[in-house]
Amino acid sequence: MIAGFRLGSVFPCHSRLHARAGSVGRRSANGDSVRTAVRELFVEDIREAFGSPDQKHQRCIAAYRQPRRYRVVAPTCLRRDTDVTATARVSEFDAKKDTPFAEFVDSLPRMAESGRTRSFRKRRVKPYRGRGDVYCWLRAHHAQVAARLATEELSWATLAEALSREGLRGRNGVELTGRAVAQVWRRVSRDVEAEDAARTAAPPKRKFPSRISPDWRPRVVSPAQPPAGQDTSNAPYDPDEQLARIRRIIAERSGRKA
Amino acid sequence: MDGSEELKKSVSGAGCAKVSLVARGGRGRTGGSTGLDLWIQRGRYQGRRVKPLDGDLRSRTLSLLYPPVDEKKNPIPDAASAPPTDELPDIKAWLSSEFDSMVTEGVSRVLDLSGGDRVLQEYVRDLVLREFCRDFGVDLMMPIFLGPEIEDFRHAMEMLRSDDLRCERTVLVLNEGVIRHGQTTAGAFDPIVGHPDFKAVLREGVRPVFLRRLTCLSALRERGLGFYDVITGNPDRSGVKASPTLYHMTRTWLDTFEREWREAGIAEWLP
Numbered sequence: 001m002i003a004g005f006r007l008g009s010v011f012p013c014h015s016r017l018h019a020r021a022g023s024v025g026r027r028s029a030n031g032d033s034v035r036t037a038v039r040e041l042f043v044e045d046i047r048e049a050f051g052s053p054d055q056k057h058q059r060c061i062a063a064y065r066q067p068r069r070y071r072v073v074a075p076t077c078l079r080r081d082t083d084v085t086a087t088a089r090v091s092e093f094d095a096k097k098d099t100p101f102a103e104f105v106d107s108l109p110r111m112a113e114s115g116r117t118r119s120f121r122k123r124r125v126k127p128y129r130g131r132g133d134v135y136c137w138l139r140a141h142h143a144q145v146a147a148r149l150a151t152e153e154l155s156w157a158t159l160a161e162a163l164s165r166e167g168l169r170g171r172n173g174v175e176l177t178g179r180a181v182a183q184v185w186r187r188v189s190r191d192v193e194a195e196d197a198a199r200t201a202a203p204p205k206r207k208f209p210s211r212i213s214p215d216w217r218p219r220v221v222s223p224a225q226p227p228a229g230q231d232t233s234n235a236p237y238d239p240d241e242q243l244a245r246i247r248r249i250i251a252e253r254s255g256r257k258a
Numbered sequence: 259m260d261g262s263e264e265l266k267k268s269v270s271g272a273g274c275a276k277v278s279l280v281a282r283g284g285r286g287r288t289g290g291s292t293g294l295d296l297w298i299q300r301g302r303y304q305g306r307r308v309k310p311l312d313g314d315l316r317s318r319t320l321s322l323l324y325p326p327v328d329e330k331k332n333p334i335p336d337a338a339s340a341p342p343t344d345e346l347p348d349i350k351a352w353l354s355s356e357f358d359s360m361v362t363e364g365v366s367r368v369l370d371l372s373g374g375d376r377v378l379q380e381y382v383r384d385l386v387l388r389e390f391c392r393d394f395g396v397d398l399m400m401p402i403f404l405g406p407e408i409e410d411f412r413h414a415m416e417m418l419r420s421d422d423l424r425c426e427r428t429v430l431v432l433n434e435g436v437i438r439h440g441q442t443t444a445g446a447f448d449p450i451v452g453h454p455d456f457k458a459v460l461r462e463g464v465r466p467v468f469l470r471r472l473t474c475l476s477a478l479r480e481r482g483l484g485f486y487d488v489i490t491g492n493p494d495r496s497g498v499k500a501s502p503t504l505y506h507m508t509r510t511w512l513d514t515f516e517r518e519w520r521e522a523g524i525a526e527w528l529p
Contacts, residue, residue: 245522250444
């Protein structure tokens, strides 16, 4: 594992380490959280950082090529890590302590090269009816792509390359271009926004907590018995009286005076 | 005494003292199945056996409310019965079989033939149902449910003009539960109550009753709670009892229902 710290200031990716470790602005990143973050950030993404178009990263990489301005730190914490790959890399760089980055950087592909394995964290791509593979892929990775576009880390051409590396092609199998990807991206963004808006507009489902005691029981009632003197079953039938009764009920139910 | 008289006496004393046949008439979508469900539950709550007959194969409301088995596939007594098909001969055969059982077992029946007045009319004519019920000591009641549509009322009047479908215990049920949202009760029923035909049939002995709306009816149905389950504190399928608000609404509605049938003088007509 390599963690390069510029003398007097930290390697720019150090802020990403803190962000990954969940320690930004609150506490120092150390212990297990750092070990995990370092592994994720450097071991998995170091190649990406070297291929990044971000000017800060490139300045930092260039500075590393100047002799005696940096020293290499091999964090001991990672030696306890059970990640075999990471441990192997740590051993490899321990052996080449004196010229750590020169060879490493040279061995990495340049920005324009397409030797990078994966630019985006893989997500499950769901099919959408009537939409192509590029649309489905962009929609599945919308958050990642949007974040990189927002920070100008990604150009349309780079994104098109990344999609080509994922094995995606345009209509009729043509090679993807930045322009074509940009057009699909606009459709994806529009649909994602519409979906978010619909989700926001839908009334939230609220589950009211029950405040009824589990021991509560309604009082048991006996079968309804007609009160004395009100049973009119034996009374002679008077249609006018029945009509008046119905009219009285209807008026009462309509809020009118009978 | 001839053989037929003996048969009548023997079967009429076979079951409970009171055996009723309630044959609902009128158009569909007037809340008749809900009304019949209430009467079935009331009869059972008061300790009488009442069996639903669901001839309405389109909605099958009573069949759904009174299934033959529970969730564990245990048989439920007095479950709803339905004809095998909606073909007229099948319905007639099914009705004959059920009426036979009603008389021999002494168990009341509640028949829902929504929109099946033609079937009922033919069958009544074949069997002479009024005389059949009178001979075997069965109390026949024919409720006709009315919604806010004037067409419901016109259809009911047509039915009452037919002598076949008329009995001593004919009831016009003005069902508030099916009036449209935004419509007042008066707006829905004033044209019916003010109609000269309405007054005429009342003078001929048809009894009017008013069935109020139960606002929480859908909540009870969703939870599988009966009206009398609520007021006796029986839990629903998931073991949860009705809340005090549900209890109060249902209790008030049932009390009002009993009072109105008593005031109409026909509480004893119920199964």
